Structures are given as structure tokens and as C-alpha cells.
Amino acid sequence: MKRDPCGFLKAEYQELVDKSFNWQLRTLEGPSAPRAKVEGRKVIVLCSNNYLNLSNHPKLKEAAKKAVDSHGAGSGSVRAIAGNMDLHLQLEKKIAEFKHREAALYYQTGFAANAGLLPQLVGEGDAVLTDELNHGSIIDGLRLTKAKRAIYPHNDLAGLESALKQADAEKARRIMIVSDGVFSMDGDLARAPDICRLAEDFGAMTYFDDAHGEGVLGGGRGIGTHFNVEGKIHVEMGTFSKAFGVVGGLIAGSQGLVNFAYNKSRTWLLSGSAPPATAAACMAALDVLEKEPEHVKRLWENTAYFKKEMQGMGFDCGHSETPITPVMLGESALAKKMSERMFQEGVFALPIVFPMVAKDKARIRTIMNAGLTKDDLNEALRAFEKVGKELKAI
Amino acid sequence: MVEKENGKRIVALVVNPIAGMGGKVALKGTDGVAEEAVKRGATPIAHSKALHFLSKLKELGILDRFEWRTAAGEMGEGALRECGAISTVSYSPQKRQTTSEDTQNASKSFLSGGCALVIFVGGDGTARDVHSAVNNKVPILGIPSGVKMHSGVFAVSPEAAAELMADWLGGKAGAQEGELIDLDEELYRKGEWKVMNFGLALTLFEPSYVQLGKEMYEAASHEDVLDGIADHVIEALAKTPDALVIMGPGSTVEFIGKKMGFEKTLLGVDCALGRKLVAKDADEKTILSLLGKHPKAKVIVSPIGSQGFIFGRGNLQLSSAVMRLIDLQDIIIVATPAKLASTPDIRVDFDDQEVVDKFNRKKYIPIVAGYHSSVMRKIG
Ligand SMILES: Cc1ncc(COP(=O)(O)O)c(C=O)c1O
Numbered sequence: 001m002k003r004d005p006c007g008f009l010k011a012e013y014q015e016l017v018d019k020s021f022n023w024q025l026r027t028l029e030g031p032s033a034p035r036a037k038v039e040g041r042k043v044i045v046l047c048s049n050n051y052l053n054l055s056n057h058p059k060l061k062e063a064a065k066k067a068v069d070s071h072g073a074g075s076g077s078v079r080a081i082a083g084n085m086d087l088h089l090q091l092e093k094k095i096a097e098f099k100h101r102e103a104a105l106y107y108q109t110g111f112a113a114n115a116g117l118l119p120q121l122v123g124e125g126d127a128v129l130t131d132e133l134n135h136g137s138i139i140d141g142l143r144l145t146k147a148k149r150a151i152y153p154h155n156d157l158a159g160l161e162s163a164l165k166q167a168d169a170e171k172a173r174r175i176m177i178v179s180d181g182v183f184s185m186d187g188d189l190a191r192a193p194d195i196c197r198l199a200e201d202f203g204a205m206t207y208f209d210d211a212h213g214e215g216v217l218g219g220g221r222g223i224g225t226h227f228n229v230e231g232k233i234h235v236e237m238g239t240f241s242k243a244f245g246v247v248g249g250l251i252a253g254s255q256g257l258v259n260f261a262y263n264k265s266r267t268w269l270l271s272g273s274a275p276p277a278t279a280a281a282c283m284a285a286l287d288v289l290e291k292e293p294e295h296v297k298r299l300w301e302n303t304a305y306f307k308k309e310m311q312g313m314g315f316d317c318g319h320s321e322t323p324i325t326p327v328m329l330g331e332s333a334l335a336k337k338m339s340e341r342m343f344q345e346g347v348f349a350l351p352i353v354f355p356m357v358a359k360d361k362a363r364i365r366t367i368m369n370a371g372l373t374k375d376d377l378n379e380a381l382r383a384f385e386k387v388g389k390e391l392k393a394i
Numbered sequence: 395m396v397e398k399e400n401g402k403r404i405v406a407l408v409v410n411p412i413a414g415m416g417g418k419v420a421l422k423g424t425d426g427v428a429e430e431a432v433k434r435g436a437t438p439i440a441h442s443k444a445l446h447f448l449s450k451l452k453e454l455g456i457l458d459r460f461e462w463r464t465a466a467g468e469m470g471e472g473a474l475r476e477c478g479a480i481s482t483v484s485y486s487p488q489k490r491q492t493t494s495e496d497t498q499n500a501s502k503s504f505l506s507g508g509c510a511l512v513i514f515v516g517g518d519g520t521a522r523d524v525h526s527a528v529n530n531k532v533p534i535l536g537i538p539s540g541v542k543m544h545s546g547v548f549a550v551s552p553e554a555a556a557e558l559m560a561d562w563l564g565g566k567a568g569a570q571e572g573e574l575i576d577l578d579e580e581l582y583r584k585g586e587w588k589v590m591n592f593g594l595a596l597t598l599f600e601p602s603y604v605q606l607g608k609e610m611y612e613a614a615s616h617e618d619v620l621d622g623i624a625d626h627v628i629e630a631l632a633k634t635p636d637a638l639v640i641m642g643p644g645s646t647v648e649f650i651g652k653k654m655g656f657e658k659t660l661l662g663v664d665c666a667l668g669r670k671l672v673a674k675d676a677d678e679k680t681i682l683s684l685l686g687k688h689p690k691a692k693v694i695v696s697p698i699g700s701q702g703f704i705f706g707r708g709n710l711q712l713s714s715a716v717m718r719l720i721d722l723q724d725i726i727i728v729a730t731p732a733k734l735a736s737t738p739d740i741r742v743d744f745d746d747q748e749v750v751d752k753f754n755r756k757k758y759i760p761i762v763a764g765y766h767s768s769v770m771r772k773i774g
Pocket of ligand 1: 109110111112114135137180184209211212238239240241247248249
């Protein structure tokens with residue numbers, strides 16, 4: 001038999017297309033901003049993770065430019081060999097201060113932090129308990145460990161407790177609980193204080209992925225500050241790619257954690273370090289957050305206004321507790337149609353459909369932005385009302 | 395909708411008196427083997443399922459919101475009378491031992507009297523009989539009492555059927571098509587799995603919620619996932635090498651059995667000791683006697699997709715009497731993430747409430763879904 005070495009590429013792609021599971025990418029022509037140019041149209045963006053509109057902040061841009069001038073375009077190596085720059089260390093010191101923790105470590109991305117660190121924290125003979133709706137980077141990280149994984153029902157403390165008891169009965173050497181801080185499909189929060197309390201009872205380690213909480217919750221410091229459990233979370237993981245407006249992953253916790261993490265995370269050890277401009281812009285983002293609290297404040301004001309108006313029109317906005325506001329529509333086809341019509345009306349909001357969510361829970365997921373003005377919001381709301389009525393969603 | 399001036403809805407009830415009798419005696423279904431089942435010591439269960447259903451209607455206060463049509467004696471009239479409901483008998487079977495024609499003829503008689511829904515107590519075979527007579531003119535609703543209930547026209551329990559009726563009265567449940575599935579019973583009893591789809595039947599539908607989570611992004615192939623599950627189970631069993639291993643039906647357990655080196659039957663309950671098969675397609679009696687000699691035992695089962703039953707459907711040999719002897723710690727439940735995605739809750743069904751409670755008290759139960767990977771699911 002003669003092999004067709006790459007035949008599967010076309011076949012499997014076609015399979016995705018046939019099921020409408022393929023991604024259709026939209027292109028931004030210019031910066032990511034609350035009103036951005038997307039495929040020739042100026043639209044209100046309700047689906048970026050740039051919560052605080054920092055990606056275009058003059059101080060971040062300035063810091064990036066300066067770092068290019070002083071340190072060049074690239075870092076030249078992995079951190080462990082010759083790519084460890086003073087900028088990286090300064091950033092890590094700043095992260096630790098910002099998060100009120102002893103130490104911090106900067107990774108190339110949040111995905112790299114989860115995929116690199118999680119499999120090192122538990123191993124043979126250990127148990128790791130993970131929320132069923134955790135992010136894919138956690139799932140992938142945990143696939144690399146020899147520890148026993150127990151997936152508990154979403155935010156279900158009784159379910160978590162039974163899993164803890166089970167791990168305890170099986171005499172697990174170490175137990176770790178991993179949860180998203182903010183769940184990105186529904187915008188609900190992990191019950192962090194209860195999780196920490198249960199963890200304490202069983203001597204378990206806690207790991208929170210706060211990708212959607214940093215810059216948003218606790219005045220921007222994240223879920224630990226929000227719930228006042230800063231010291232009880234053993235590993236706070238996050239990203240600079242969302243509210244902070246740049247790119248890169250982070251972990252914060254004890255010095256012991258950081259020493260362990262950078263000596264063992266393969267994604268950190270074996271992949272080139274972040275370019276100087278990125279590290280500098282991240283630092284500037286933290287600086288802006290500390291000096292200009294108005295961004296976080298405006299994000300929450302906008303969120304409250306938008307949610308109230310949407311619900312007033314009769315939309316079902318789920319049970320979100322954050323600036324992620326799902327607009328529940330039920331059927332996938334309706335969500336897709338609604339998103340398409342909204343785009344024609346000048347609002348960019350993505351449908352989230354099966355298989356990302358259950359078949360009868362299709363929705364448009366909106367993400368609020370601090371940079372949207374009242375006029376922008378009113379315009380978006382009018383479009384939702386018009387299209388909602390047209391498609392009989394309200 | 396057929397509704398009387400007094401506001402009552404006309405509905406019909408037909409009971410297949412011998413449905414479900416094959417299970418405990420390791421016959422798969424009672425089509426054409428009722429006598430054999432009785433000989434092997436089977437007792438009727440359909441009547442009590444009908445009573446559970448009617449009592450629940452009474453408890454919900456809606457039993458007399460319906461005008462009942464039924465068939466004589468054990469085919470429905472008896473159960474209705476026991477629950478104090480007034481009914482009109484529109485069909486009487488010729489002989490004491492009822493057959494599939496009786497179910498069909500009774501169903502036909504309901505239609506000519508004009509009714510809005512036909513409720514039946516039985517299994518997949520009964521569903522087919524009712525459907526062939528009713529032919530989608532009105533919806534049908536199954537109260538599970540058979541050995542095989544794969545069709546999409548069954549409520550998950552007699553009580554759930556009653557609740558569905560309440561939703562129907564309240565306008566919250568409507569008619570929708572469900573698949574009619576049955577196995578070739580002749581082949582099934584020989585251990586061959588030949589599922590046939592007998593088309594779509596109208597049934598009452600309660601909107602169900604299926605949360606998939608993100609595990610579905612797992613790229614592993616079905617075979618790899620099964621392999622992982624099997625490795626996990628084999629590793630767990632190795633800790634108690636002298637335990638009796640009782641393996642339930644289904645392709646997941648079959649795969650595990652094969653990996654352990656057995657010719658596991660697809661649909662039967664097989665038992666092994668020290669890596670050697672000691673009983674193939676065992677009935678309740680055989681299992682009990684093995685347990686008498688080897689009280690230390692492990693049970694491996696897999697839930698029925700979407701309905702979520704781990705006991706009480708398709709494995710009636712693993713009866714309350716058997717399960718009373720088994721510690722919950724010694725039950726290993728296995729399922730692929732794909733199956734779990736469409737199976738929100740895990741359930742059990744036993745004729746002994748004490749055994750049911752033993753499971754329900756646990757509230758959550760781990761299901762092995764891969765090598766060293768388990769999913770905590772609600773039970774009950
Ligand atoms: C919960 C969560 N964790 C991790 C990540 C990955 O972060 P990054 O974009 O920095 O790779 C994301 C999103 O991308 C996320 O939503």
C-alpha cells in the first residue's frame with residue numbers, strides 16, 4: 001500500500017467544516033480597541049479580553065518602545081541560558097508586590113504556565129482535583145502528570161469534598177485542587193473561600209487560574225484579594241494577555257514555589273523568553289493599574305449598566321458575577337444568526353455554541369470594556385434590542 | 395388534543411404483565427420465552443411498576459385529572475382499580491398468558507375510543523407493539539419495566555413518568571419524536587448485539603440538560619480511552635488478587651474483560667477468580683452462590699448512556715440480594731468521557747428501597763473515565 005502522508009489534513013479539516021466546527025477567523029485591521037476596524041467596518045467590540053483597554057494605553061506603548069531601544073527586539077535565548085534580562089526580574093518583583101505575595105515568576109504565556117507547572121506539582125501517588133469546566137490549558141497540563149485526576153462537578157463543593165475524601169481514603173501522598181477563578185463561559189466565580197477551607201481540612205494545595213480575574217476582581221489584584229484569601233491560595237496563576245493588555249503568564253506565591261517552578265517547568269526552561277518590549281509593557285500595565293484605579297471602576301460601571309439594560313429588555317443574562325455577560329439564546333442556530341446580524345449592525349460579539357456549551361445553552365458571550373462610553377453602550381444596546389426583536393429572542 | 399368537556403384528558407394505560415421477568419434469570423427479554431422465565435423462578439414486576447406510577451400521580455393530585463382507558467385484568471385494569479381510579483376497559487385478552495398481539499390490539503382499541511396519550515408498562519418490545527398500533531397518531535410514554543429499555547420513549551422511572559404527566563398537564567412538556575430501538579432477542583440471548591432502529595415514535599418530552607464541559611477537547615481516540623480505562627481497572631484489581639470479579643454487560647466492560655484475557659460476553663454478567671473465568675452469563679442464583687464462597691468481591695459496571703443507570707437496567711442479575719452483599723467501595727464504575735458527556739446523572743433501580751438508599755446516601759460516586767482519571771458524578 002502506498003501511503004498518502006498528508007491526506008488526513010484535508011479530510012479532517014473537511015469533517016470539521018461539514019459539522020460547522022471549524023473556526024472562521026475575523027481580522028482586526030488596526031489596534032484592539034473598544035471600537036475597532038474589523039474587516040473594513042468600524043464596530044463596537046464586545047468580545048475581546050482587553051477588559052481595561054490597556055492594550056492601547058500610551059504608557060504601555062511608550063514602555064514597549066523604550067525597551068526596544070534599550071534592549072532590542074528579542075531576548076536571544078531561554079531564561080535558563082542567556083535570555084534572563086534585568087527587565088524580566090524587575091517585572092517579577094513588581095508582580096509579587098502587586099499581588100501581595102513573596103515571589104512571582106513570568107512565563108511566555110498563561111498556557112505555558114499551566115502546561116509547564118501543573119504536571120510538576122503532582123506526580124505518581126498524588127491526587128489532583130479539577131473543576132469540570134476548567135480551561136483547556138489546565139486539562140492539557142494535567143494530562144502530563146502521573147497523579148490521579150478526579151474531575152468534580154462545576155463549583156460543587158459537596159462533589160469536591162467527596163473527591164477529597166476519596167483521595168484521602170486512597171492515601172494520596174499530595175492532594176492539589178485546581179480551579180479557574182472566573183469561569184469564562186458563564187462568568188461565574190469559583191467559591192474560593194470554601195475551596196480553601198476544604199483544602200485546609202485535608203492538607204491540600206490550592207491552585208487558582210485567575211486569567212479572567214486579574215485586572216477585574218479585587219480592584220484588579222484578582223480573586224485572592226476579592227475574597228480576602230490571598231495567603232491561602234498556594235499558587236495564583238494568571239495572564240497578561242487579557243485585562244493587562246499585553247501577553248505572558250504569571251504565577252505568584254511563596255519563594256519556595258518560584259524556586260521550584262523555574263527549575264522544573266519545561267515550558268519555561270525550554271522556550272525562548274519574552275521579548276524586552278513585552279516585559280516592559282507588562283510592567284507598565286501593573287503601574288497603570290496601581291496609579292489609575294478609574295479603569296477597573298469604569299469596567300464595573302459599564303458592566304452594571306449593560307446588564308441592567310439587557311435584562312430590562314427581557315434578555316436572559318445567565319448567572320454571571322463578572323464583566324462576562326452571556327446572552328442566553330438556547331439554540332445554536334439562533335446564536336449564530338444573532339451574532340451575524342449584530343455584526344451587520346456594527347457590534348462584534350461572538351456566539352458560543354455546541355460543543356463549547358450544552359446544546360440548549362447556546363449564547364452570545366459579551367465581554368465588557370472599560371473604554372466604552374455611555375454612547376457606545378447605548379448604541380450596542382439599541383442593536384441588541386433591534387436584532388433581538390427581529391429574531392424573536394425577546 | 396382530546397379533552398372532555400369536564401376538562402379531563404383521555405389517556406390509556408396498557409401493562410405487559412410479563413415484561414422484565416427475564417432479567418434476574420439471565421434471559422435477555424421475555425419475547426417468546428415467558429414460560430422458560432417462570433420456570434427459572436422469575437416473578438412479575440410490571441404490575442408493581444404500574445402501581446408506583448399511579449401512586450405518584452395520586453400523590454401529585456392529578457390521578458383524576460385523566461379519564462382512563464385500559465385493558466382487562468393484569469393488563470392495566472387491576473392496577474388502576476387498586477389505586478382507586480375509574481377506568482373504561484376497551485379490550486380483554488383471550489388467554490391468561492398475554493402476548494404481543496394483545497398489547498397491539500389493546501392499543502388499537504384505545505385509539506378508536508379517542509385518546510390523547512398511550513402509557514405502557516414494559517420494555518423495548520412492548521414499545522414496538524404499542525407503536526405499531528398507535529402509529530404516531532398520538533404520543534406514547536413508556537414506564538420502564540423491561541430488561542432492555544434503549545428506546546427514547548421511556549421515562550427514567552415510574553415516578554418520573556408521573557412528573558412528566560404533570561408537566562404535560564401544565565403545558566411544560568410536549569410531544570417529540572424519540573427513537574424506537576430494540577435488539578434481536580434471539581441473537582441477544584446468544585450474546586450477540588444487534589440493535590435495530592424501528593423508526594421514530596411520538597413521545598412526551600421533558601427538556602433535558604446536557605453539559606459537556608471541556609473534556610471533549612481531549613483528542614485521544616476511543617480505543618486509547620478504553621485502553622486507559624482498562625489499565626486503570628486492571629491496576630486497581632491487582633491490589634486484591636483473590637477477589638471475585640463480577641463484570642456487568644456492555645462494550646466498555648467487555649473491552650476490559652478482553653484486556654484481562656477473558657472472552658467476556660457482551661451482554662451477560664461474567665465472573666472471574668484469579669484471572670480465570672468461573673461463570674459466563676451468570677444468573678442471580680449463580681452470582682449469589684459464588685459470593686457465598688468468595689465474599690470478597692469487586693463489581694465492574696458501566697452506566698447506560700444518557701439514562702445513567704448502573705444497576706436495574708440490562709443487568710437485573712445484579713439484584714438487590716446481590717448488591718446487599720457488596721460494599722460500595724468495591725464497585726468500579728467505568729465510562730468513556732464521550733458517554734459521560736451525554737449522561738448527566740448516575741442512577742440505580744432496585745426493588746429494595748434499602749439498597750437504593752445505600753447508593754443515594756453516597757450522593758457522589760467516582761466514575762473511571764481514563765487511566766488515573768475519574769469523574770465525580772451525582773448519584774440518585
Ligand atoms: C482560564 C484561562 N487560563 C489560561 C488561559 C491562557 O492564557 P494565555 O492567553 O496567557 O496563554 C486563558 C485564555 O487564553 C484562560 O481563559
